[in-house]
Amino acid sequence: MTAGFGFGSGDVGYLSSAAGAAALAEVEALALADSTRIADVAALRRRFAERTPALLETVLLRRRAAAKLDALPGTAQWLFTDEALQQASAAPVARHRARRIARAAPDTVVHDVTCSIGTELAALTEVTDRVLGSDLDPVRLAMARHNLDGAGSVRAGSVRAEVVRADALAPVSRGTVVLADPGRRGGGRRRFDPADYQPALDRLLEVYAGRDMVVKVAPGIDFEKIELLGFQGEIEVTSWRSSVREACLWSPGLTEPGVRRRAVILDRDEQITDADPQDCAVRPAGRWIIDPDGAVVRAGLVRHYGTRHGLWQLDPDIAYLSGDELPTGVRGFEVLESLNYSEKRLRQALTARDCGALEILVRGVRDVQADPDALRRRLRLRGSVALSVVITRIGTGAAARAIAFVCRPSR
CATH class of the missing domain: 3.40.50.150 (Vaccinia Virus protein VP39)
Structure with a gap:
């Protein structure tokens, strides 16, 4: 393994040279898959000796960089360190x-x-x-x-x-x-x-x-x-x-x-900025539940986003939004039914709908939020339909209650 290889100035000089470019082209032609990695590395060591780690690390980093940087011209020929990438x-x-x-x-x-x-x-x-x-x-x-x-x-x-x-x-x-x-x-x-x-x-x-x-x-x-x-x-x-x-x-x-x-x-x-309108109402769920983009939630602009798109909040302290129409291009969850949350009630509702694959979204319900995958395993669903469930808290203090919305995702 060469992950985290410590490049030196000499390595960069070699990799930037005509000889280095030719060597990198040879390494790039190899699959370097799990099934061939040992044989590939052995062949490279015979061919390039002490240059092998720098060559191998560079090719692997270039492959990792493709999805992240390929929109910038020429990045297929760039040099990286693991940490810098x-x-x-x-x-x-x-x-x-x-x-x-x-x-x-x-x-x-x-x-x-x-x-x-x-x-x-x-x-x-x-x-x-x-x-x-x-x-x-x-x-x-x-x-x-x-x-x-x-x-x-x-x-x-x-x-x-x-x-x-x-x-x-x-x-x-x-x-x-x-x-x-x-x-x-x-x-x-x-x-x-x-x-x-x-x-x-x-x-x-x-x-x-x-x-x-x-x-x-x-x-x-x-x-x-x-x-x-x-x-x-x-x-x-x-x-x-x-x-x-x-x-x-x-x-x-x-x-x-x-x-x-x-x-x-x-x-x-x-x-969306905090200078935008934020006259976002709080109402019971409509046809759709929307989980706003993470940038909106992290920036604290849920109310501003909801106002722009004609949505409302389910609770003033929870980031889920709802509406009767889904904003263009936004993924949403069409509410099929809602119930006071308990694992038993949720399992019964999902089983009745022949659910087998379940996407879980949760905010404000700590025991579920800590490990939604554990809840999915405990539900032991065996059906053929893919559904989503949005579990959230409505209200505060003594009036607070956990609600589960069984939904059909828009996509």
């Missing part, structure tokens, strides 16, 4: 951010102070010719130079981006929009505390105080901690392919006045 934004997310920066500051140089292997630079050079990248890690910086096809500078068509070695906490540019993606992984583990980011989030905000700045952070970051650090701008949460990808901090000069939260749903090219 894990943290790199998916191409649609990076492109969204690049376009937004270009709109907000069209005549300003954008300086990616943690450019790593160059994903953000590649997206930026599609929309602006005023781009600078820097990083402290010499291996990742060499990979960025290779990935963006140059030595010390990069070109994408006629667009040029300078790439230099520098510490993000020792500014080397003035009057730029600063883009930062502090490291949130180390030793194979994620860093959840912003004080443990590399560089630490509080230091980044301090060093670039008063500058136009965009900072990528983990989507699960505590928003209150960010406010305690003195950040007064906008927190944007972005989803792609129905999955929350990241949160991003935008300094006040790069966003609209009064906007502090934004949800971006790239799959539907939809954005």
Whole structure:
């Protein structure tokens, strides 16, 4: 196994050479499947000796990167480290951010102070010719130079981006929009505390105080901690392919006045902010139940989203929405029946409907929310129909009750 291989500058030099490119083409031609992996690796070691780990890791990382980055030109020939690939934004997310920066500051140089292997630079050079990248890690910086096809500078068509070695906490540019993606992984583990980011989030905000700045952070970051650090701008949460990808901090000069939260749903090219109307009623379930996109929930904009689409809440503290019509392009759950939740009642209702495959959605009911798969196993369903069940809490205090909605998914 070569996962997590530690590339050195010599490896990058070799992989970037004509000989390295030819060797990579040979490795790429191999299946490297579980059934052939041992034989393939043995053959590679005979052919390439000590170069084998770097070659093998690069090909495996390129295959992993395809679904994430193939929208960016040339990424099939990029170099990666495992950790850098894990943290790199998916191409649609990076492109969204690049376009937004270009709109907000069209005549300003954008300086990616943690450019790593160059994903953000590649997206930026599609929309602006005023781009600078820097990083402290010499291996990742060499990979960025290779990935963006140059030595010390990069070109994408006629667009040029300078790439230099520098510490993000020792500014080397003035009057730029600063883009930062502090490291949130180390030793194979994620860093959840912003004080443990590399560089630490509080230091980044301090060093670039008063500058136009965009900072990528983990989507699960505590928003209150960010406010305690003195950040007064906008927190944007972005989803792609129905999955929350990241949160991003935008300094006040790069966003609209009064906007502090934004949800971006790239799959539907939809954005919701806390400046939008939020006159969302609370009513019993209608024909459909909608589980809002994770970016909407994470950004705390469920009421705003519901108002936009003519929906209402089942409970003011629960993120499920309901309506008599399903918004275009949104997956929903058509209510077939509702019942006071208990496993026995739910099993009886599902058995009566010949349910065999069950999707479980749950909010506000702790014992089920802790392990919905365990509930599915206990129900022991043997039918032929695929259904969904939405289990949630309605009401608070002594009036609170758990309700199960047996549903037919729209797709």
